[in-house]
Amino acid sequence: MKYMTSPRFYDLDHLDSKPGVYVLTFPDGIYIGSSKNLRARIRCWLSTRKPLGYTFMITSEYREAEDRLIRKARARNLPILNRNAALRKYHRHPRTRRRKPPLKGPKIRRWITIDGVRRPMSEWCREAGISVECALMRIRYGWAEREAVMTPKKK
Numbered sequence: 001m002k003y004m005t006s007p008r009f010y011d012l013d014h015l016d017s018k019p020g021v022y023v024l025t026f027p028d029g030i031y032i033g034s035s036k037n038l039r040a041r042i043r044c045w046l047s048t049r050k051p052l053g054y055t056f057m058i059t060s061e062y063r064e065a066e067d068r069l070i071r072k073a074r075a076r077n078l079p080i081l082n083r084n085a086a087l088r089k090y091h092r093h094p095r096t097r098r099r100k101p102p103l104k105g106p107k108i109r110r111w112i113t114i115d116g117v118r119r120p121m122s123e124w125c126r127e128a129g130i131s132v133e134c135a136l137m138r139i140r141y142g143w144a145e146r147e148a149v150m151t152p153k154k155k
Contacts, residue, residue: 015039020058021065024051029079034066110136112145124149 017039024031024045031051035041038056045051059065073080110121125132129152138148 015042015056016058018058019060019062020056021062021069022054022056023069025053025055026051026081029081030073031081032066032069032073033082034062036062112149114146114150121149128152 015038017037019036020038021034022038022042033041038058042054057065070080070082111118112121112124121135122132125135128150134153135148139145
């Protein structure tokens with residue numbers, strides 16, 4: 001982890017194009033942000049709004065580091081200019097996506113009877129060389145079940 005305060009303020013040659021966290025100081029508060037490319041992000045900030053100074057830290061875990069810095073700044077009652085900082089106070093890891101576990105239930109088989117033979121749709125589709133999804137889409141588009149599972153794909 002490399003931590004550095006800008007010695008030459010508007011000269012970005014010393015700044016790496018690596019992921020990291022930056023802190024911009026403005027008269028009305030600080031802005032804490034993270035980026036995959038620090039040089040490009042700070043250059044963008046310097047072209048739109050002129051901060052009083054900036055500090056950056058190069059780290060591969062830039063999102064976690066940004067969250068830590070926001071929590072520390074909030075604990076010190078520093079004015080934070082981040083628009084999304086208010087949303088972060090209720091979550092421990094706000095950028096971690098919480099996925100629901102997949103529902104595990106019985107597999108639903110669709111049975112189709114063609115010429116008196118009753119089989120699952122998957123067997124009919126395998127015989128015709130098409131996927132079950134293709135056959136289901138055909139049925140949704142109004143095809144008859146027999147044509148949906150017996151017609152091979154056009155090449």
